[in-house]
Amino acid sequence: MAEERRFLSASGVPIALRRRQHSASCRELAVRGPRLQLRSLSAATSAVWLAAYGLFALCENSMVLSAAIFITLIGLIIYLHFVKVDQESLLVIGSLGIQVTSAYASGKESTTFIEMGQVKDVVINEAIHMQKVIYYLCILLQDPEDPQGVSEVVPLFQSSKPRLDCLIEVYKSCQEILEQRKTAP
C-alpha cells in the first residue's frame, strides 16, 4: 500500500514522497531528503584540516592539529544530531490527530502530536524566503477561546521545503481524511 514518487525541493534537490495507506482513516506521508554526500563531508573535513595544517606550519604548535581533529568530530556529531534531517513524516489519523515526526541523520526523532480537536485545517501558504517566494504546508490550530480564530500556525516539512506539486499531493491526501471527519454525521 506504499507508493513512492520523486519531486524536487525548493532549492532543486531531489526528494522522495512516500505515501502509505494504513487504513481508511490513517495515512502516512513521508518526505525523504537527499542522503548525506560523502563528497561534501570529505571536502569540509579536508578544508578544516588543511587550514589547521597551514596554521601549524606558521606557529609550529601541535595543539592546533589535535584541536582541528576535535573540532571536526564535535562538528560532525552536532551536524548529524541536530541539523541534518533525513526524513520528515506526517501521520494523519482521522478522529485521533496529526503526528509530525522529523528523523535526524543520527537516528534521533523529534515528534509532536496534535490532537484532532485542536486542528482547524491544513493549508498551503506562501512565504518570502531569501529572495524568492516559496510555498509551504501548515497546520492551523484552533483558538480555544474563539472558534473562528487561529491560535498558531505549525509549518510542516521545514527542512526539506518541497515544491508546490509535491505539496498539493500531500494537501489532497490530508484533506481526504479531514473531510471524513466533517462529513461524518
Next chain:
Amino acid sequence: MDLKDFRHLMNRDCMSIGVHPCRVTAMVLKVFFPSCCSSADSGILIGRWISEQNSAVILAVVHFPFIPVQVKQYLGEVQRVTKVSVSVLGSWSNSKQEKEESLSEFLEDLGTIFCHEPWIQISKEGDSKFWSCSILQKHSKNPQEEEIILVYYDQRKVMLSHLHPPLDTAGQRAEDASKLSAIFDTVARSQVLFMTDRYDEGPIKLTHWQSDGVEASIIVELLKQASVPGCMLLTFLLSLLSGICRSRLLKFWPLSFLWSKLSTCEQLGHRLQHLQVISSNKKAQNQNQLMRKANIFVSLLIDVALGILLMSWLYRKNRIGHLADTLIPVADHVAEELQDLLQWLMGAPAGLKMNRALDQVLGRFFLYHIHLWISYIHLLSPFIEMILWYVGLSACLGLTVALCILSDIIELLTFHIYCFYVYGARLYCLKIYGLSSLWRLFRGKKWNVLRQRVDSCSYDLDQLFIGTLLFTILLFLLPTTALYYLVFTLLRLLVVIVQGLIHLLVDLIDSLPLYSLILRLCRSYRLAAGVKFRVLEQQDGKPLRLLMQINPLSYGGVVQTYRLPTYSCYPRDSWASLCKKLFLGELIYPWKHKGDKQN
C-alpha cells in the same frame, strides 16, 4: 528565516477549503487497550466509556468464572473510591485453539447481562498479533459499519506520567481540556484498582498492570518514622533562628545597612526560606509543589556536598595558610600597580597633554589614598589567616554561601578601587552638569525648575561674562577629569564583572531543578509533553493497530517549567541606560535585589 513569521502572508483563498464552524465526531471507535493484558485469559473487559470522544479506555480484564452480581458490586465499590465511572465494556476471548461456536454465543449473551452500549468484543486466536474486534449495538439507529482503532498503551507509564503543561484541577475539568488528558486522568485515578494483589483470593480475578509489591526495607521505614520528628525539630529551630533574625536588636541603622550590602546574608536568608519550605509538615497540594520541594531538597543536598568537598580540600595540607600568605602580596601588588598607573596618568598618558596643575592635585590625592590603603592592609595582615580559617568553616553551609563570601571578600579588598571610582564619577558628574547649565546661559536660556522646562532669559552683561569665563575653564579642565574617570570606571567594571560571574554561578546552583532533570534522565515517561503513536503491522479486515508511547518533555522545557525562583540579582538597567549613566557620570550599581526600593 523562520516560516512561522509569515503567518500574516497566509494565502487562504485559493488553497484552503472553507472552514466549517461546527464539528461532529466521526464514527470511529477507539479502544485503548493496556498492553499487559494482551496475554490474559478470556473474560470481560472493564474500563471507562468516554462517549463524547467515542472511545473506550480499558483498565482490566475480569476472568471467568465470575458471578455477575459480585462483579457489579465490585465495580460499584471501585467507582465510589476512584470517582471514575468504571463499567463493563465488552468481552475478551483468548482462545489458544480454534474458535468455538458455543463460546462466541456465550460472549454475546454476556452483553445482555451487562447492558452497555456499544458492546465491544475483542478476540485473539492463538498467538496471532491481529485481533478481531466487533461492535454490537442493539438499539442503534444507523447500523453502519464502524471503523475500530486499537491503541495499545503501557498502563504503568501512563499512570505515573504527568502531562505538561499541568492542568488547573480546580478551574477546569480534565474532560474539557483535551482527549488525551482525559485518558491520562482516567488511568491515573484508577490507581486503586492496580493495588490489588495478583494472589489475593477474592471473588473476582483481574488482570492489569500491578506493582511487584512495595519493597519494604527497614532503613527506609526507619527514615520515614524519623523524618516526622526530625522535621518538627528543624521547624522549631528555624522559627527560633528567623525570630532572632527579625529581632529589633539587628534592625539598628549601621547593622541593617551592613546586612543589605553583604551578599552572604542574602544567600543565607534564601537558604533559610528553602529549609522552611522543606521542613514544613504541610502535605504538598499538587504535583508542582511536590516537585518544587524535591528540587529544593536535591539542590540543597548538592550544594552542601560541594561545600563540604571544598572545605575538605581547603583544610588539607595547610592550604588556608598558603592562601593567606599569597593574599597579602597580591593586595600589595595591586596597590603598586595602581600607584604606577597614577604616576603614568600624572605624566603625559598616551601622549595627551593634560592640565598640569589639576593633574598633579588629583594624582597626589589618589596616591595618598593608596598609601592609606596599604597601611590598612599591613595592619590587618597578622589576622588574615585566622579570619580565613573561620570564614572557611562556613563552606559547610554550602558552596553557594562560600561563593558569596568570596564575592564579599573581593568587594572588601577592592574597596579603594570603588572609592576612586566614586571620587572620579562625582567630579566628572559635577563638571558635566556645570557645563550643561553654563551652555544654556551661553545661549541666553535657563532651566525653569517650577515648570520643568527650558525658558529663555535675559542675562546681564557681567553675568554673561562670568558664565562664559567659567564655561571655558570647565571645558578646558574636562579632559583631565574625564581621563581619571575613564580609567577608574574601567577598573570598577572589571571588579563588577568578576563579581557578576560569581553571582551567576550561585544563581545557577540555586535555581537548577536537579531532581526534575534526574527524573527526566532516568524515568523519562514521568514528565510527559504529550504522546506519540506508532503504526504497527496491518492485516486486511482487521482493525488498525497503534502503539501509544509517551513523548518526554525536552530538557529545556524541564528547566523552564521547574526553575526555582532565586532572590536574584537582575540587571538594574538596560544596556542603553547603563551607557547613558556612564556618560553622565552617575554612579552605577550593576544589580539590585528584589526587596530594594527604587531610588
